[in-house]
Amino acid sequence: MPDRNRPSHSPDTTYTISELAKEFEVTTRTIRFYEEKGLIAPLRQGQKRLYTPADRVRIKLILRGKRIGMTLDECVEVIDMYDPAHNNSEQLRSLIDTVRDRRARFLQQRRDIDDMLAGLDEVQALCEQALADAGDTQ
Amino acid sequence: MPDRNRPSHSPDTTYTISELAKEFEVTTRTIRFYEEKGLIAPLRQGQKRLYTPADRVRIKLILRGKRIGMTLDECVEVIDMYDPAHNNSEQLRSLIDTVRDRRARFLQQRRDIDDMLAGLDEVQALCEQALADAGDTQ
DNA sequence: GCCCAAGTTTACGTTAACGTAAACGGTAAT
DNA sequence: ATTACCGTTTACGTTAACGTAAACTTGGGC
Numbered sequence: 001m002p003d004r005n006r007p008s009h010s011p012d013t014t015y016t017i018s019e020l021a022k023e024f025e026v027t028t029r030t031i032r033f034y035e036e037k038g039l040i041a042p043l044r045q046g047q048k049r050l051y052t053p054a055d056r057v058r059i060k061l062i063l064r065g066k067r068i069g070m071t072l073d074e075c076v077e078v079i080d081m082y083d084p085a086h087n088n089s090e091q092l093r094s095l096i097d098t099v100r101d102r103r104a105r106f107l108q109q110r111r112d113i114d115d116m117l118a119g120l121d122e123v124q125a126l127c128e129q130a131l132a133d134a135g136d137t138q
Numbered sequence: 139m140p141d142r143n144r145p146s147h148s149p150d151t152t153y154t155i156s157e158l159a160k161e162f163e164v165t166t167r168t169i170r171f172y173e174e175k176g177l178i179a180p181l182r183q184g185q186k187r188l189y190t191p192a193d194r195v196r197i198k199l200i201l202r203g204k205r206i207g208m209t210l211d212e213c214v215e216v217i218d219m220y221d222p223a224h225n226n227s228e229q230l231r232s233l234i235d236t237v238r239d240r241r242a243r244f245l246q247q248r249r250d251i252d253d254m255l256a257g258l259d260e261v262q263a264l265c266e267q268a269l270a271d272a273g274d275t276q
Numbered sequence: 277g278c279c280c281a282a283g284t285t286t287a288c289g290t291t292a293a294c295g296t297a298a299a300c301g302g303t304a305a306t
Numbered sequence: 307a308t309t310a311c312c313g314t315t316t317a318c319g320t321t322a323a324c325g326t327a328a329a330c331t332t333g334g335g336c
Contacts, residue, residue: 018312028313033294047301047314064250069207071292078254081261089272092265099262106251106258112202113248116216117241123219124237127230134227156282166283171324185331186283209322 014043015051024063034062037072039079068109078102152181153189162201172200175210177217206247216240 021028034040035049040058042049051059058079065075077098086095159166172178173187178196180187189197196217203213215236224233 016312027295029296030294032314037293049313064253066293067207068247068250068254069205073292078257082257084264086265086268089269092269092272096262096265099258099265103255103258106255109206110248110251110255112206113244113251115202116206117244117248119216119220120237120241120244124234126222127224127234127237130224131227131230134230154282165325167326168324170284175323185285204323211322 013053015056017042017049017051020051020056020059024059026063031059034059034072039072039076151191153194155180155187155189158189158194158197162197164201169197172197172210177210177214 015023017028017031021031031040032049035042039062040051040055042051042055044050061079062072062075065078066072070078081095081099081102086092153161155166155169159169169178170187173180177200178189178193180189180193182188199217200210200213203216204210208216219233219237219240224230
């Protein structure tokens with residue numbers, strides 16, 4: 001049995017596919033699918049996949065993106081912003097533009113969520129009022 | 139030609155499908171699809187669909203939901219919270235629970251977006267630093 | 277009367293993101 | 307040695323949310 005008691009912050013920690021699947025509450029199929037799509041590229045020990053902390057972070061970012069409705073392709077776009085394959089000034093400026101556009105979309109989404117939350121507040125207030133009224137006339 | 143100059147806030151304003159399609163930048167197919175799925179139920183004048191301001195609001199809510207990754211079914215759930223078909227106290231309490239759950243999900247999404255935005259800030263800072271450095275060594 | 281733009285119905289096609297099943301390999305415990 | 311789990315590959319199935327095309331109707335303009 002491999003050592004499951006090593007500190008989780010160890011730099012050379014690795015994870016099996018089922019460990020990550022359990023942690024993130026997805027199926028192993030999902031994780032393999034992400035690999036198939038090129039979103040992650042785990043090591044292999046023999047035939048089995050071995051995930052590094054970096055892989056784990058990528059999965060975390062993917063799932064975060066998914067929760068706010070991003071497609072996998074969009075997740076890749078955002079994740080790729082992090083890796084420093086941007087050599088010359090032209091690429092840097094282009095990346096800054098991409099960042100600006102993406103930020104605008106995120107801000108729109110946050111406005112949408114705030115609007116939704118405001119709606120929920122109203123609904124709840126109406127509910128509680130109706131409940132109070134029902135209590136009064138009892 | 140129908141009057142297209144009536145004030146848009148008139149209570150009995152109606153819209154054609156193409157007007158709404160243009161306003162919300164979707165296709166007419168999309169709007170008909172929402173009807174097919176039971177999300178809206180426009181009036182008819184003869185064979186043609188006529189949309190009321192209430193229909194328009196529902197479409198707006200649907201699209202808002204979609205922007206934050208909600209499915210159409212989830213949009214219906216949320217929209218249905220607004221209409222007062224909640225008669226007795228039991229239903230009211232149940233609705234309050236539903237509201238609480240939904241709010242929790244929205245709050246999670248907002249955290250996700252804030253995390254994404256923080257990531258973009260970092261990326262941008264690194265970009266600008268790299269650009270500045272490139273300028274220095276020129 | 278004829279045309280055109282906008283509307284309609286019906287139906288099949290498409291894409292993303294997995295689910296599900298089959299068939300197989302490695303290894304650890306009984 | 308057999309059972310019990312992981313893990314693997316390959317492949318077909320599924321659902322949501324429309325796109326696209328065909329064939330038809332309808333009211334207004336020339």
